[in-house]
Amino acid sequence: MRLAPLLALPPIALGIAAAVWMISSSEGPRQIEDGTPALPVRVETVNSRDIRPIAMAWGNLRAADTWIAVAEVQGEVVWHHPDLDPGRLIPAGTEVLRVDPTDYQLALAQAEADLAAFRAEAAQLTAEATNTTRILELERERLALAEADLARTRRLTEQGTAAQARADEAERATILARRTVAELENTLGLVPSREARIAAQTARTQAALDRARRALDRTILTTPFALRVTEVNAERFQTVAPGQVLIRADGIATAEVVAHIPIDSFRRLVSNLPGAVTLDDMMRDMPATQIDVTLSPLSDPTQDWPARVSRLEAALDARARTVPVVVTIDAPYAGADPPRRLPLVPNMQVQLAFVGTPLTRVITIPESTLHAGTVRVAGPDDRLELRPVTATFAQEGRVMISSGLAEGDRVVLDDIAPAIPGMALLPIETAE
Template sequence: MKRSRILRLLPPLAVGLGIAAWLIAGSEPPVRVDGGVRSVTARTQIVEPRQVSPMLRGYGTVRPARSWQSVAEVAGAVTYRHPDLETGKIIPAGTRVLTIDPTRHEFALRQAEADLATLAAELNQLSVEAGNTDRILAIERERLDLAETDLERIRALVGRGAAPQSRLDEQERATLQLRRTVQELANTLDLLPVRQARLKAQIARAEAALDRAKRDLASTHIETPFAVRIGKVHVELHQFVTAGGALITADGIDRAEVTAQIPIEAFPRLVGAVTDGIDLETTDQEAVFARVDARLRLVSDQGQVWQGRVIRIENALDPQARSVPVVIGIEAPYEGAHPPMRLPLVPNMYVEVVLSGPPGPPEITVPANAVHDGDTVYLRDDQGLLSFRHIEIGWRQDGIVAVTAGLAPGDEVILDDIVPALPGLRVVPAKTTP
């Protein structure tokens, strides 16, 4: 049984082997291919020294350059409130926005004026009394001189026995009385300067009270010191306010400021470009930093751009971010506002600050994505083959790096990442950029 099955399988197997032998015998031999160099296509760039302006980026929050917090200097009821005194309203400089009841202070002013007039009249009266007393003293001194002369004559007569002693006594009493009168008048004149000094001191005190009354009266009118945008109003019409109570909080609209945190490692390059060896200790720093172009962009809308200027650098680094706080000033932040196409630069906006200085000396630069493993670039050599080169980087900025060593003008740098990157690989330039 088994033998018959084997015999039945032999004919098909013989036919299959015959067909395979016929196919092998009739086919052509494999083509021999010579091995060659593999090639890739990549973008390249011929490096040449060029001038690059230092450019730094930082971020910060907008704040007003000036704020106004109005506090009541006098107590009283609010008798007037400006109709536009509401949160968010813009009010011009010198606008009266609140009035506190001035009645009590008007009374105090009139009383101070009356007190001053009274003291002025007393001082004038004292001056008249001084003149009168001086004239009377002159008369009394003449009378005393006559009495002294009569006294000497009567004393001589009594000495010769020609006049009684009683007459001499009477003349001496009259002379002593005149001496007392003259002395009293002289004493009165001596005390006049003291009385005048006391009156002048009282007048000075009255004048101070008058000035205080005028100031208190002026303090009942609350005016905006500069153009402001109202933040919060703490009082209502007819409300009684006490001295020292908060009235209005507002922000100035003439200028805004942003403190941008600039990376400390990049900041010296910008400073060196604008100072050019100038000693900052003896130079107007604001004039030096006027050479820095400062632009602000709204982080949420890069199309919103404002021009600013560097006005100062704060005195300490940020202890956490290790960054330099640079203060940027923006004049007229509300000018040209046309929401939503053009927004005003209002407080608490988060903005990007871009600082750029004058171009420095020519340097070799390459795109940052052309640097591999931190310090290696791919080159296309004179034979068009891939090679590696180690470089030294001076600085990084906006997607480019400055090469201080490792590249020479005319070197062709490969911009794309080649995988796998094997030395000797043929590179076909896809695009050459100057």
């Protein structure tokens, strides 16, 4: 009974030995060659090109010129233009409103009369001065004769040949002549002051005359440029006061819109400017000459209007990080044919496309080929590579690549799932 387990050991040991011998002497697993067929994919060969960056923006139109007619005189409105109604177009230089000019015509007539009176007084003073000068010359001659007679009479009186009464009479005549000469000299001495007073009165009256003429001119309102009336606050027989707003209107020669372009987008628009261009040049002139702009109303994007960058506003929007670009549209009412083609009126919402200076030798790929910072590339041996790249911006369905790709690389256009590096590909070249 005790020997039974021991009898089983020899067969077990024999079996183990046989198994070890079979394992050690057997061949390894056969290597099965990869027989998976290559995956056909569309590829695009990378080439550099010159592109013009594009930026889109939106905004509301406004008139480039506005006219606010304010009453400068007081009076009753006696006439206004028949087209002086909101929405009407009025040419430049058109008389649109008149205030009663009667009071100002009377003031003008009074000022003209006062001026004529002072001019007549000045002429009279000149004549008086001339006459006084001639009389003074005569009186001086008479004084000389009187003094000579007095001297002769005194000699005769001293010799006893003439009475003292005769000498006294000659002395009285001399004194009278001296008094007359002194009075005439004083009269001539006052002439300059009288002339100055008349000149001052004439100047004051001339100023009053000019004010009267200006006030009379201000009774008529004339349009400074071609415009579209937006508001009228004066009707016939209504009395207006200085400072009262009578008419508001928008110019129709040009329109403006402020487009807020992201700083990065604006930098791309002007990134290829010459190195010598300063910030002042860019703010003043360069955008207008380097950026092309096309405008379309949001209500009808099929309408295109040529536009131009006229200036940049003074300050950037730091919160939104945008550049306020002022775009000008010439002749916004030209070719208008409502409802087929609407004019560009204030407050109309528009879309603007900015096309900047060309970027040279840029590598771009279809936007759909970029997958989380990597691009699938068909390598030289037609096997799949996952290439990390750096993308800068995208436009019109393509992405600009700054690093990671070179000319001649073949970018896979199709979506491969799963994308396993090293898998065999059958590239099929596709034109852009």
